[in-house]
Amino acid sequence: MTSYHINPAILRAYDIRGEFGKTLFQLDAYFIAKAFATKVIRKTGNKNPTIAMAYDGRLSSPELQAQVQKGLMSAGVNVVNVGLGPSPKLYFAVRSMELDGGIMVTASHNPPKDNGFKMMYEKAPLFGAEIKELGNMAASGDLIDDIKHGSVEKKDIEGKYIEKLLTAFEGGLLNSKNLKDLKIVWDTANAAASEVTKKLVKKLPNENIIINGDIDGNFPAHHPDPTLAENLQQLIAEVKKHKADLGIAFDGDGDRVGAVDGQGRIIWGDQLMTLYAEDVLENNSGAEIIADVKASQSFFDAVEKLGGKPLMWKTGHSYIKNKLAETGAPLAGEMSGHIFFADRYYGYDDAVYAALRLINYFVKNNIKPVAAVDKLPKTYASKEYRVPVAEAIKEGIVKEIRAQVMASKAKVIEVDGIRVIEGGGWWLLRSSNTQSVLTIRAESNSESELQKLITKINMLLKPYHVSLSDDAGH
Incomplete structure (x- = not known):
């Protein structure tokens, strides 16, 4: 078996990321996918598992995803290629079709020259020591060869994904007057969630304005990271210009959400979680609600006051996602905007779904975002x-x-x-x-x-x- 060296610096705690052409190369994609396929085969006992794959809008993503496809097929995998889109669309494919795993070509909110990979076994993320192990497997040639049985199917799941996203709205709220009265600006940052968002808002009855809505891996408007105030300035300006009620922002691969109210005030991750907790605990009294160690004490106090059980946990979306699964909590989130709903959704971090749940909160409670933010504790x-x-x-x-x-x-x-x-x-x-x-x-x-x-x-x-x-x- 051929051995291959992968730069250990790109094998990170939660995923794989490096600068394309400097620390990350096309062949890395092939061998990482092959090693991942080998792990899935050994973990499931299925010699020909079915693994979904997708890729974001970065300039290097098309060539890397081609190598991922080859690497998976070389190990005997039945590949379901769901194409260009956000990471949560890949997660949806794996969960809704009950597949054996998934691999996403993305570097999330990293600079344009970077790229990388996120992986999942069935419902769980692959992270930590298991990511390091992929490099060891490639270096030692501990990889399965079964090129004869590998296959690929290209599958368009975008319509079904959007249908699932719309279940964020309870009852008849999707067509309610309160929703029709909300004006929203969406900043998709020229990133992977752009096309999904454009199609989604056509199904909403209110006025929606999209900025930076064409996928462009150069991210020409601003860096695709909604946790930084400087990356929200254009959104804030557009919200004020259009006298909108709410601004929504997404990161590079659509798994982190940011928001601003009608006055242009940033609604930070722990503030969003406070609103979400109120919503979720209404139907899940006494449930555990998880946030990372960076979150405001006011969040943990609010959860307790609402009758929930606040749980502080390690920072890192993989740690939070695993803790959610371990505890059976209906909601978890991070300051970084990774929000996980498991009450009426799959429990993975989906920024578009989180945005719709935020809108659902305002509509259901007949409250404008400015008034909701005014009610939050001042710290x-x-x-x-x-x-x-x-x-x-x-x-x-x-x-x-x-x-x-x-x-x-x-x-x-x-x-x-x-x-x-x-x-x-x-x-x-x-x-x-x-x-x-x-x-x-x-x-x-x-x-x-x-x-x-x-x-x-x-x-x-x-x-x-x-x-x-x-x-x-x-």
Whole structure:
């Protein structure tokens, strides 16, 4: 069996990503797909499993997806190629057709030159050590060859996917006056969810305005990451220009959602989760609701007040998705805009579905987005800082600062890094799973207390010759 070396730097915690032509190459796609197929065959015991594949709008995606198809077929896989579109369309194909797995060619919200792969076994994401194992399998030639039995079928599932998305609306709300009265601006960022969104809004009775609606892998308007305020400025301007009630934004592969209200205020991930929790707990009293360790304390308090059981968990969409499946929770989400609904949906992160559930919330409760945001608790939170440090020392820094904090008898939550409760609020320090950075965030009940927390964090970082001013953004 031929062996092949894959750059270990592209084998990340949640997926595979690299710069096409520099760290990621066409043959990587072939061998990654072949290794993934081998894992699926061994896991399922099915010598000829059926695996779906899809690809996003990046310039390198068509050639990479061709190699993925070849790699899967070379191991005897029956390939269902659902074509260009967002990652959730691939997830829908796997779940709705009860397939053995799926592989998506995407680098999510990374720069245009990057690309990569996301994979899933049946209902579960492939991540962590299993991703590293793909590289080991390729390097050792531990791969199945069965080219005679491989096959491919191209399948258009977009119509069925859109039908499923529309089930986000309860009862007759899809045709209600409250929905007809909402004016919405959608920013699809020239990314993978663009075509689905254009077709979807034609089925809605209200006025919808789409910006950056043509797929273009150069992302000419702005970077496709709705968690950064600078990437929402065009959307905010359009919402104000059209006097719209709501603005919706998607990331590069359509699995993360962002939103702004009619005044142009950003509705951050934990604020969205607070609204979603209210909606979900109405029919799931006492259920666990999961959010990552970066989320506001006001979210966890709100869930408890609503009669739910708040659960704080590790940052990372794969960790959150697995915890949702493990606990049977009906809802989970991250600050990053990955939202998982399992009450009336499949439990994977789908930005378009999440957007429709948000609209459903406003329509059902007969409340405009501005009024809903006004009702949310007022807190004072920092941005998410990402401070560059050497990969070799980043975890050591967290351990050393943890020891100092524990010695001070402060209350510490250690779900993921350290979340320290003090000063009328909290601060978080964790080692990034995907980059050579420390992730830091703080929140308090006043601006002055927040500044005190930030000053303390800088003091703790000083011995390592870094500070929050070194922030490299997202």
